Amino acid sequence: MTPAYPQKDALRAFVEHLKSVPQRIRETAFRTGPPTTDRTRSTFVFGNVFLHLHAVRTHRWSLRWSTTAGLGIMSVSAFLITLVTGVLLMFYYKPYPEAAYQSIKDIHFVVPTGRLIRNIHRWAANVMVVAVLLHMARAFYTAAYRRPREYNWLIGIGLLVVTLGLSFTGYLLPWDQLAYWAITIGANIAQSPREVTDALGITDYFDPGGLQRLILLGSDQVGAEALIRFYLLHVMLLPLALAALMGVHFWRIRKDGGMVRPAEADAILARQRHEETYPVFTEAPAKTYQLAAIVRGRTSNVGRGPENTVPSMPHLFYAELGVLMVTALACLALALVSDAPLKELANPSVPENPAKAPWYFLGLQEMVSFSAFMGGMGIPMIVLIGLGLIPYLDRETEGTGQWFGGPGGWPLVRLSAVIGLCVPVVLESFAIRFGWLREWFPKIPQLIVTAVNPGTLLTLAYVLFSIWCIKRYQSVRAGALGLFTCFLCGFIVLTIIGTHFRGPNWMFYWSPSDWPKH
C-alpha cells in the first residue's frame, strides 16, 4: 500500500482536499449524479428521504389531469404555505387577550411585510379547506375509497377534521369581536349536549357537554385560558396531528398501489398516441418479492412489468411542483387584493351582530339556528360516521376509478344534485316564512324541537332518497352517490344562506345592503 501522496506532499493534499470540498459535499449528498437515465432517475427518488414516499415510476393514468385534478397536492401545498407564514407570524404574535389584538394590529400596520404574510396565511387556510373538500369529493366520485383504499379514506376524514380544527382555532387568535363571538358560539356548541341532558333532567349527573366546554376553554368563559389553549392547539397539537396523519395518508397511497385507476386504464391509454409509451421490461420481471410477501394484500406490481409507467422524476415531480406554484400564486394574488379582517377589540358584553363564523362553518351555524345540539354536533357526527362507513358498505367494483362511476352514474348524480339543492331551499323558505315549532307552541318540550327541525328533516329526506337510490338501482354505490351528492349540495345551500342571506339577529335579508343601520 502506497499512500496516494508522498509524505512530504501532505500539505498539498490538504489544499487539494480543501479545494474539492464543495464538490465532495455535493457528491455525498446526491450520490448518483444528475437524473438523466432511468436508472439514475430511480436512484434520485429512493435516495432522497423526502422524495422516496413516491414510487420511482408513476402510472400514466395517475398523471392525467382528470384523475386527481392535483387536489391532494394542492391541499399539501396550502398546508406548507400556512406552515411557513404561520411560523413567521409567531415572531410577533402574543397569545394573551388585548396583547393578542395589539400584536395582530402591529403585524397588520407596522411589521415589514406583516400584512402580506398574514393575508397569505389566511388565504392559504381558506384554499386548504376548499382543496381538502374538493379532494374528498374527487376521491368519492371516482370510487377511490374502495378496496384496498378503505383505510386511507378514513385517514382522509381525520385530515378533514383536523384541517377544520386548525381553521377554527386560528379564528380566535386575533381576539377581535368576530373572533371572540365565533369562539363563544363554538364553545357553546361543544356544550350543546346539555340541550338533551337538560331536557332529560340528568345534567347534574351526566354532563358531557359541560366537560367538553370546560376542557376547550379551560374556564367557564372565553378568556386568557381559552386563548392559550386555542393557540396551543393551533400551533402545536393540531399541526402535529396533521403531519402524522399526512405521513400515513401518503404512505398508504403507495401501499395501496398508487392512484386509483379503472381496470381498462391501460387499454384506454393504448388508444392514445403517446411519446412516453414504451415497455420497460420486455418480459415479466424475474425478481423475487420477499418484502412484498410480508405486506398484506395486493401490491401494485407483483407479477407484472411496469408497463404504462413513466419515471416519477421528472414527470410526477414537475406536475407536483406546478400545482404548488399555482397554489402559491393563487394565495399571493388573493392576499394582494383582499385583506384579512380585523374588527374592533373583543368586547364580552356586546356581541357582534351578526356574529358569523368562517364561511365553511356558516352551514353549521344555519343549522344551529334551529337546534344547537342537532345542528352543531348531532348532524355533523352523523355525516362523519356516514362518510366513514361508505367504503365498508359499498363493496362493489363497477366504475372504480371513473368519474361518477357505478350504477346510475352521472344522470343519478345530476338528479341527486337537483334534489340536494331543492329540499333545503324549500325547508329553509318554509322556516323563514312561517317560523318553527317553538313559535307555534311556546310550551313544546325541547326534545321534540331537537328531533324535528329543518336540519333533521333535511337529513331524513336525504337518507330516504338514498334508500330509494339503493332500491332503484339495486346498488349500494348508487345510494352512496345520491347521499354524498345531496349532502354536498345541502352544505353549499346552507353555507350560501348563512353567508349571504342572514343579517343582524340572524334574520333573513335578500342582500347585506338591506341590513338595518345600528
Added chain:
Amino acid sequence: MTTKPKAAVSRLDPEPVPRRDWLGLGSLWAMGGALLFATLGMLKLPKAAVLASPSKKFRVALPETLPVGEAFVPAGRSVAIFKDAEGVFAVSTICTHLGCVVKPNAEGFECPCHGSRFHANGEVAKGPAPRPLPWLKVSVNGGLVQVDEGTVVPQGTKVAG
C-alpha cells in the same frame, strides 16, 4: 425395561403457560396497565380545578327612577335588573342557546346571534333557545343591589327593596 420416550414439547401444544412465559407476559401486562393508568391520570390535567374567572357576585346601585318593566344592565355585566311593586329581580342576559348576550327591548329580550326571543320574565318566545333565561339570586342591602350570577333561583323570586 424400556422407558417411554418423552413427547417433544412444542410451543404449539396447549400446555399450561410455562413459568417463564407467564412472568414475561405478566410484566408486559403490568407495564401496559401502568401506562394506561398514567395516561388516564395525565388526562385530568387539562380539566381546570380552579376557574380563573372574576367573582360572580357584584353590587350595584339602581338608578333613582327605574320605570317598571325597564331593564337596568350594569356596565360589563350580563344581567338585567328589574324593579316593580313586588320588588327587585335579576334575569341573566346570556342566551341559553349558544351564549351570546341578549339585548333588552320593549317585549323582553332578543339575541343577535341566532334570533332567539324571550319575554321579560325570561320565557322563550321564539327558538332556537332551548330553555328560559335563568333568574339570578338578588339581595338588597342598604340601597345597593347584590346579584350572584352563579346562583339560579326559581322564576318569580322577587326581593322587596
